[in-house]
Amino acid sequence: MKHACKEISRLASDSLDRKLGLWEKLKFRMHLFICVNCRNCDNNLKLIRNALDLIEKTKYGQARLSDVQRDQLHQTLKKNTGC
Ligand SMILES: [Zn+2]
Numbered sequence: 001m002k003h004a005c006k007e008i009s010r011l012a013s014d015s016l017d018r019k020l021g022l023w024e025k026l027k028f029r030m031h032l033f034i035c036v037n038c039r040n041c042d043n044n045l046k047l048i049r050n051a052l053d054l055i056e057k058t059k060y061g062q063a064r065l066s067d068v069q070r071d072q073l074h075q076t077l078k079k080n081t082g083c
Helices: 003-017 022-034 036-057 067-079
Strands: none
Touching: 003 022, 003 036, 022 036, 036 067
């Protein structure tokens, strides 16, 4: 993993917990535009976060992913590695 990619993967993770600054956001977006690995990593993180949020919001963790969400999660995780 390139040094820039390590920084971008950290920003991808941070962006789920806080609003990125202007410079961070610009650097992040520009890198995602040119790097498919980081784009996939960002998509995976968002997908996992959304799945976890869905489960957390459901009383007693009895939520079920829809077929579309399950397929999307499965395909994305299957297609992408190295995140
Ligand atoms: Zn990258």
